[in-house]
Amino acid sequence: MKTGVVILPIYSGQEALARWRAAEEAGFDTAWTFDHLSWRTFRDKPWFGTVPTLAAAAAVTSRVRLGTLVTSPNFRHPVTFAKEVMTLDDISGGRITLGIGAGGTGFDATTLGQDPWPPRERQDRFEEFLDLMDRLLTAPATTYRGTYYSAVEARMIPGCVQTPRVPFSVAATGPRGMRLAARLGQQWVTFGDPKRLTGQTAAQYTADIADQVHRLEDACIAEGRDPKELGRVLLSGSTDERVLDSVDAFVDHAGRHAAVGITEIAVHLPVPGTVFGTDEKVFERIVADGLPQVRDL
Known part of the structure; x- marks a missing residue:
């Protein structure tokens, strides 16, 4: 273990x-x-x-x-965070x-001025966030339009050391x-x-x-x-x-x-x-x- x-x-x-x-x-x-x-x-x-x-x-x-x-997605966006993770x-x-994870209802959930997300929306956002993170970290350029997050020709070059x-x-x-x-x-x-x-x-x-x-x-x-x-x-x-x-x-x-x-x-x-x-x-x-x-x- x-x-x-x-x-x-x-x-x-x-x-x-x-x-x-x-x-x-x-x-x-x-x-x-x-x-x-x-x-x-x-x-x-x-x-x-x-x-x-x-x-x-x-x-x-x-x-x-x-x-x-x-x-969690509470205060992060997939495009900027993916660049940081790659780095x-x-x-x-x-x-x-x-x-x-999906995040909770603590300080992070409201510190940017938003109302706390209901549980269903929080899970919806989590799934979309992680799906876009997966795309961003496995491709040199990503365009994506979702319900909560979007990316337009977001570049991730040179990409991750770990593959994929x-x-x-x-x-x-x-x-x-x-x-x-x-x-x-x-x-x-x-x-x-x-x-x-x-x-x-x-x-x-x-x-x-x-x-x-x-x-x-x-x-x-x-x-x-x-x-x-x-x-x-x-x-x-x-x-x-x-x-x-x-x-x-x-x-x-x-x-x-x-x-x-x-x-x-x-x-x-x-x-x-x-x-x-x-x-x-x-x-x-x-x-x-x-x-x-x-x-x-």
């Missing part, structure tokens, strides 16, 4: 660069960051831009895969993964999103059942993930795709399961989810005094002793 770490874009200068280097040196397979303009309790605290953050991370690492977990892929030497384009890691829990992941994704991302994130046992949380994996596999079959082609990423930390309380808790969590088809576990780098306030010494032991055990799952 692969392991990933989420590094929030809250650090400046050399402190930020040191954390991305450390993630690679620790042996994580992937290092991700959120793609928001601000986020929950961090709204009035330092929060830097995602694309420049990943460009800097690419410059100080050489092996670890980098990406967004996740981007990140070039800077990183082909180590970028685009994690992307950077991988998409599609976040989805509903049927339409899972069909989209099966059609255009190279990975699928979940954080659990959004309706059952509290009050469950560890076994119940895992059962929810197992149900999602089964539905994802059905979506792949419906799209004529081998389900084994699609990686499955679990972003841990959204439920009340205490995954990072000890090495044993982390290894048990990873093992239970590997057994139901998850191929990567991603955890958050500790941020003291926040919802991500894991004990840093325990996290160090998890990195030193837990990652090698999980790698063998």
Whole structure:
């Protein structure tokens, strides 16, 4: 099983660069960051831009895969964002993964002055956004006219380092999103059942993930795709399961989810005094002793 770490874009200068280097040196397979303009309790605290953050991370690492977990259409347009993703892929030497989802109703949904989109429109926009991103990143020039997004002879030269384009890691829990992941994704991302994130046992949380994996596999079959082609990423930390309380808790969590088809576990780098306030010494032991055990799952 692969392991990933989420590094929030809250650090400046050399402190930020040191954390991305450390993630690679620790042996994580992937290092991700959120793609928001601000986020929950961090709204009035330092929060830097995602694309420049990943460009800097690419410059100080050489092996670890980098990406967004996740981007949404809330404040981005496919044409300009595709150009940025293509550039990140070039800077990183082909180590970028685009994690992307439909988005929600937080600050990003209204910061450009728009009203929050109803759920159906949000999903419609997501499907159109991802379809256009796929076209843009696989062709030197694209013209497209959709309901929400358009492109007129949009140039993407020289194109992505990775072929046919950077991988998409599609976040989805509903049927339409899972069909989209099966059609255009190279990975699928979940954080659990959004309706059952509290009050469950560890076994119940895992059962929810197992149900999602089964539905994802059905979506792949419906799209004529081998389900084994699609990686499955679990972003841990959204439920009340205490995954990072000890090495044993982390290894048990990873093992239970590997057994139901998850191929990567991603955890958050500790941020003291926040919802991500894991004990840093325990996290160090998890990195030193837990990652090698999980790698063998």
